[in-house]
Amino acid sequence: MGSRASTLLREEEIEEIKKETGFSHSQITRLYSRFTSLDKGENGTLSREDFQRIPELAINPLGDRIINAFFPEGEDQVNFRGFMRTLAHFRPIEDNEKNKNPTASEPLNSRSNKLLFAFRLYDLDRDDKISRDELLQVLRMMVGVNISDEQLGSIADRTIQEADTNGDSCISFQEFIKASLVEKLCETCF
């Protein structure tokens, strides 16, 4: 299983990905074999349908949004590099890395990049604010169809009211971090 995958993935590529994302050699080869198993068309890229074929993702409320996060703006295919780049956000922060190279650009899995990733899943129109509608959409996805719009609306209102400190009735990135204690959660999850 592993050998077939690594012959298709050149060593230089593995090194590049390693440098960019920080994953280890074995992790990269394992993820590559997963990538190829998802890639039914065998053309080296994944389309949205490939992702949607994963059964658990279909029942995940955030499934569509997660899938979208893999595809860069306007594109329909994602290659292995892009795949790894997105997954790199979820690599746990390692202590020994922190001091390695302060001049290098921030690693993909830094705290703020993780939080930004989570924030962008809410904020679809990329205006750096979570508006009430965007929040409603997320809530609707998480809660299902049985709850009335009004009930959801009041939850959304309360959420915004709790988090919003500058009174623009939207949640900015900073407010998001503080209110949802996402930072603390991120620490324990990813």
Next chain:
Amino acid sequence: MAELGSARRLPRFGFLLMLLLLPAGSALEEPHHRTNGSATHKKAFPVLDFNYEHVRIPFEISLWILLALFMKLGFHIIPRVSHVVPESCLLIFVGLLVGGIIKAMHDKAPILDTKLFFLYLLPPIILDAGYFLPIRLFTENLGTILVFAVVGTLWNAFFIGGMMFAICQIEVAHLGGVSLLSCLLFGSIVSAVDPVAVLAVFEEIHINELLYILVFGESLLNDAVTVVLYHLFEEFSHAGSVTMGDAFLGVLSFLVVSLGGILAGVVYGIVGAFTSRFTSHSRVIEPLFVFLYSYMAYLSAEVFHLSGIMSLIACGVVMRPYVEANISHKSYTTIKYFLKMWSSVSETLIFIFLGVSTVEGPHNWNWLFVVFTLVLCLVSRVLGVVGLTFIINKFRIVKLTKKDQFIVAYGGLRGAIAFSLGFLLPDDETKHMFLTAIITVIFFTVFVQGMTIRPLVELLAVKRKKESRRSINEEIHTQFLDHLLTGIEDICGHYGHHHWKDKLTRFNENYVKKWLISGERSAEPQLISFYNKLEMKQAMMLVESNSSARLPTFASAASLQNVQPKEAAPRRAIPSISKTREEEIRKILRANLQKTRQRLRSYSRHDLFMDPFEDNMSEVRFRKQQVDMERRMSHYLTVPAKRQETPSVRKVWFEPEHKVHTYDLDDGESPAGLSFRPKPRPPEGVDLVDEDTPQNTNQGTAQPGQEEKLKPSCCLSDPGPNTEEEA
């Protein structure tokens, strides 16, 4: 001694009195019987009789409990002492005193009987801890906790047992008679971290939740290990030798004990949850079901020598989400307070009895043995924690720092469980020596470690518990992250923690909830029930904070859901509304929880009495909103009878019952920011409002806009109460 308040001298005096009367009472009885024996004597009919034997046992039990309660009261009168010394220490100290007094009177004191301890005193504490266990944190750290509990306890037991045996071999100690197995048995008894002691001390220092759950979880889960080791070594010390087969059986026994205990707990928990589904008509007995099922789980596990503590915890954990969805709010409060009450009394009694037993019990003080036990306990604990953390940190995302390790090691307190287990040993010289050593270790850990842990925590600047309430933001984002991480795990094909948690949650939602939760709440998503609970809590808070002397009946009516007579009181103030209409309205409100809230929300947004300084969106806005809300609430409630008492009374009456207190929800929205959002209102809701405002001659279905304009005006017309409360 002088620091003991007079409050404490009283019960002791009363107790002394009773003890004096005891022999006096029995003496009095004798002549009484004797005179009756000789039938020829005709005695005068005793107007006043004295029969103490009749009530002796419950009387004495009550006296002890009263003593414990007075102690609890007394400690907080003297703030300085209670800040430095943890309560457990003071209680043991009191126990020592009482024991001393009893001994001075040459009377037999009640000792910490093992049966009393394990069957009556321990379960409430464990149930209280288990029922309110923070599940998420517990399961996230389950691996770490299990490693500490199982491997750590095993290491402690064998290390201490082995080293003590080596010590015993030293000629000087004259302890050659103590066999290896006895030492191992001793090691297993003294190595277990005690949940009662940990709770007592950690509760007061408000340490951060991770450390708390690590130490506390360990103290709970090591019960299985302790039980198995204890029985194992006890059996072996009778048999005299150990074989490989026995060791294998020991391991098997451990699995059976722990998994069996958990299984028993889960079964009882499910049955309890199922039962609570049908209790909607007899709310009063709901708490009893919770207590009894849990207690039965504990006892059933003890029957089979399974781990009773794990069974109790499992039962509480399994039962809680479903029971809480089914029972009334009042039952929930009852359960909470009864558990806290019982566990508090139990804990106090345990420590007092520990003190009494110390004075009472036959002691065999052997310097070498005791000192080495103490030293070895500390050493093995530190070694165990450090060693295990080194291994565990390789698997953890959030590593345990040196500070954390120190607290975990330092928080390994021994307590009454060790003492009771020691008490179970067969009566001989070694038992007394063991008991003395155990008591010394307990005293040391509770006194020295208990007293110094608070300054150490402050010195090391260990993270303290954050006092913030759980907000809806947190809840949403926690779920959001769960979904996100589950999705990522699925994409990677990695079946990790989140994947299984998601599967379990889905199974729970689709199948289990339907069986165990009654009515429509079975389909309610977690977010919604969380939100409702939050709103309910806020409602309760607002009503309680506003219930001044003027409105005692309303406050009590607010918290009662089923008691009819009290509702009659506020109802008397509303002459105009008929009973059937009220029922209708209440039913409608109950069903349309949200819609009612919508109505009230829009009301407050247009309330012209909004605080002027709310325009600055300062940090304390939220607090000010609440204050403002309370002001408006009390304005609402104190509207004079001339016009508005009727509607406001009705409002209060309904609101808490139907969880409608979301004024603060809207205060936050800036008046400038949000536009007025007219929402379609159900006709019923509007009707109620219409009846509120006497000015509103339109008794029919009013339009939303009209209704909104009317509401503020009803307030405007009443400047009186507002100035009143502002004063």
